[in-house]
Amino acid sequence: MNAINELFSRHVSRGSAPLGSLKGRRLIWVEILLSIAVVVLPGLLTSAYQVRMLENIAIFALLAIGLNLAFGFTGQISLGHAAFYAVGAYGSAILETRFGLPAIIAWPAAVFLGMLLALLISLPVMRLSGHYLAMATLAFGLIIEKLLSQGGAVTGGHDGIIIPVSRVMGQALQDRFVYVIIIVALIAYWLLRNLTESSVGRSLRALRDDPDGAASLGIPVARYRTLAVVVAGGLAALAGVFYAHVAQVITPEVFAVHTSIQILMMVVIGGMGHRLGGVLGAIVVLIIPELLYGLDEYRNIAFGALVLAVLVFLPRGIAGLPEAIGSLYRKLSSRRVHGSDTAAKSMTGANHEA
Amino acid sequence: METALQLLLAGAATGSIYGLIALGFLVIHHATGVVNFAQGQMLMVGGVSSYIFLNHLGISYIAAVPMIVFVGIVLSFAFNHVLVKPLVRRNAPIYSVVVGTIAVGLLLEEGAALIVGDQMHGVPPILPNTPIQIGSLTVLPQTVITVLVAWAIVGLIWVFFNRTITGVSLRAVGINRTGAAVSGISVPRLVAIAFAISIVVTVIAGMLIAPTLGAGPRLGFDIGVKAFAAAILGGFNSVYRGMIAGVFIGILETFTAYYVSSAFAPTIAYAVLLLALVLQPLRSSTLRMPRRRRKQLA
Numbered sequence: 001m002n003a004i005n006e007l008f009s010r011h012v013s014r015g016s017a018p019l020g021s022l023k024g025r026r027l028i029w030v031e032i033l034l035s036i037a038v039v040v041l042p043g044l045l046t047s048a049y050q051v052r053m054l055e056n057i058a059i060f061a062l063l064a065i066g067l068n069l070a071f072g073f074t075g076q077i078s079l080g081h082a083a084f085y086a087v088g089a090y091g092s093a094i095l096e097t098r099f100g101l102p103a104i105i106a107w108p109a110a111v112f113l114g115m116l117l118a119l120l121i122s123l124p125v126m127r128l129s130g131h132y133l134a135m136a137t138l139a140f141g142l143i144i145e146k147l148l149s150q151g152g153a154v155t156g157g158h159d160g161i162i163i164p165v166s167r168v169m170g171q172a173l174q175d176r177f178v179y180v181i182i183i184v185a186l187i188a189y190w191l192l193r194n195l196t197e198s199s200v201g202r203s204l205r206a207l208r209d210d211p212d213g214a215a216s217l218g219i220p221v222a223r224y225r226t227l228a229v230v231v232a233g234g235l236a237a238l239a240g241v242f243y244a245h246v247a248q249v250i251t252p253e254v255f256a257v258h259t260s261i262q263i264l265m266m267v268v269i270g271g272m273g274h275r276l277g278g279v280l281g282a283i284v285v286l287i288i289p290e291l292l293y294g295l296d297e298y299r300n301i302a303f304g305a306l307v308l309a310v311l312v313f314l315p316r317g318i319a320g321l322p323e324a325i326g327s328l329y330r331k332l333s334s335r336r337v338h339g340s341d342t343a344a345k346s347m348t349g350a351n352h353e354a
Numbered sequence: 355m356e357t358a359l360q361l362l363l364a365g366a367a368t369g370s371i372y373g374l375i376a377l378g379f380l381v382i383h384h385a386t387g388v389v390n391f392a393q394g395q396m397l398m399v400g401g402v403s404s405y406i407f408l409n410h411l412g413i414s415y416i417a418a419v420p421m422i423v424f425v426g427i428v429l430s431f432a433f434n435h436v437l438v439k440p441l442v443r444r445n446a447p448i449y450s451v452v453v454g455t456i457a458v459g460l461l462l463e464e465g466a467a468l469i470v471g472d473q474m475h476g477v478p479p480i481l482p483n484t485p486i487q488i489g490s491l492t493v494l495p496q497t498v499i500t501v502l503v504a505w506a507i508v509g510l511i512w513v514f515f516n517r518t519i520t521g522v523s524l525r526a527v528g529i530n531r532t533g534a535a536v537s538g539i540s541v542p543r544l545v546a547i548a549f550a551i552s553i554v555v556t557v558i559a560g561m562l563i564a565p566t567l568g569a570g571p572r573l574g575f576d577i578g579v580k581a582f583a584a585a586i587l588g589g590f591n592s593v594y595r596g597m598i599a600g601v602f603i604g605i606l607e608t609f610t611a612y613y614v615s616s617a618f619a620p621t622i623a624y625a626v627l628l629l630a631l632v633l634q635p636l637r638s639s640t641l642r643m644p645r646r647r648r649k650q651l652a
Contacts, residue, residue, distance in 0.1 A: 077449045079456075124632045130448040131389035135582055136631045139624040142579065146621045257575070261456060268453050297468060304460035311454045312440050 065278030066235030075208030080141025088240025114237020160251035271319030369604020373597030375581035385548035392459035394578020400560020583627030
């Protein structure tokens with residue numbers, strides 16, 4: 001009898017499917033309110049430094065939500081994401097300065113180039129997985145980085161390219177650029193959020209966890225993987241376009257492997273496969289070094305330790321923090337129940353039953 | 355012709371280092387299925403600690419070698435217990451292990467930068483740098499020592515895996531963990547041994563390369579990627595094939611640096627890695643006939 005009670009109570013506490021969707025419906029209002037707050041935010045910031053920080057966060061959020069689609073949802077790890085970022089930045093800059101194209105043509109062209117590169121690289125690399133995929137993308141990122149610094153007159157080598165921003169996109173737009181970036185990042189967030197909540201998102205998660213099983217259910221595994229990588233590449237290129245026009249000068253070091261690793265860390269810290277994961281990761285990874293400013297040279301080491309701690313103690317990242325606390329609380333309270341006499345245990349069982 | 359021979363020797367020396375680290379990758383991967391992305395940084399730990407021992411503490415090479423081995427063992431113990439065991443116990447997905455080893459690499463790099471500063475330091479060679487003349491060739495003793503020691507280590511590891519009971523058990527763990535445990539092999543102990551071997555070999559490689567390249571916190575990353583290229587090119591299942599592939603990549607790199615452009619030399623190694631990875635499934639499944647001991651470490 002007791003055993004049955006226990007079995008039943010465990011079953012109830014685990015079957016959280018309807019509860020989850022209810023939570024999801026409540027979360028959407030939080031998301032809408034936060035979106036509005038973020039759009040208003042630049043008007044409230046006073047210093048140029050804070051605005052620059054916000055722009056940076058929005059750019060990296062674009063990168064991280066793209067990578068979260070490819071990596072967190074679809075399981076395609078990438079250590080070369082900065083390559084697509086670089087294609088966006090260099091593509092738009094080269095088209096504008098060397099060919100004199102207007103921004104309205106150069107920007108979509110740069111994003112298209114990023115998507116094209118993602119498509120091309122995904123074809124041979126798609127067969128790999130796990131460690132091999134990680135190393136292949138790493139090698140790809142390193143090659144692109146080298147090509148940028150050795151590109152001679154085209155990429156400007158180590159000196160990079162200076163972009164005459166006010167001429168290219170006009171003073172009026174330049175003054176309001178932060179709004180453009182934030183609104184685009186928000187649109188990307190909502191589009192990806194809806195995509196991952198839909199049947200496509202469920203298919204992506206299914207093929208991440210079991211490619212063969214997903215294929216046997218009729219999910220086009222290869223096509224969806226390519227789709228995720230191409231969308232991520234396009235978003236990264238878009239982020240690159242924005243970066244180039246915010247920073248006004250681009251050099252190869254910005255797009256080095258360390259940036260790829262940083263983006264990956266954002267996804268991991270924020271929460272792999274969680275819709276808020278990319279955004280949270282970008283915020284935390286960029287804000288924390290500011291808070292740790294007093295630590296000076298210990299900053300990077302503290303950051304590495306943070307990543308390690310999140311991996312070991314919080315496998316689902318910051319987005320999984322409420323759940324982790326909840327399960328810890330449940331574990332502690334159930335331990336307390338187990339400690340007391342069996343009558344109390346059967347009572348909790350009855351409670352669950354009711 | 356002389357230049358070519360000279361380049362061949364230099365390439366063989368750096369290539370032997372790549373081969374040693376490829377061996378490090380292989381041993382850990384074989385025992386646990388984990389690819390250690392911090393392997394390059396562990397090489398750096400070897401280089402930097404030999405700089406500290408030789409330049410700051412003023413110890414001779416004979417005393418420094420056991421200390422370096424000790425550093426390697428401590429590092430392997432920490433790596434195994436802080437990162438790999440908790441993740442493996444939780445049955446974590448493979449990519450969180452990848453990210454974890456990257457984070458360890460970051461920690462090592464920043465830690466080294468804190469201790470010795472973010473720059474390259476010179477390390478004295480094992481024997482004084484008086485060039486040896488062989489015919490018309492001039493060779494530095496360090497180059498010869500690097501190649502000899504590297505191949506001696508590979509020979510020792512081969513003997514270990516083929517002629518000692520511990521080594522054969524370790525191979526058994528790699529082939530079938532459960533089966534090994536059932537036959538009375540203590541799997542955790544052997545995994546710890548595998549980590550120790552891999553990291554000690556890597557750290558010694560760092561010590562060998564430090565007089566040539568210098569020692570600094572950012573030394574390891576590139577070398578790690580190139581060594582992984584060697585491991586993949588060697589098929590990721592053989593002690594000496596990875597070494598041969600490492601020498602091949604090293605020679606390819608020095609020739610590119612001399613005849614094409616020194617800036618593009620590392621790119622060649624990365625391109626080889628990309629190509630080897632992409633062609634790997636092809637090679638192992640269709641082109642090569644299945645052999646009885648293909649999956650084993652030999």
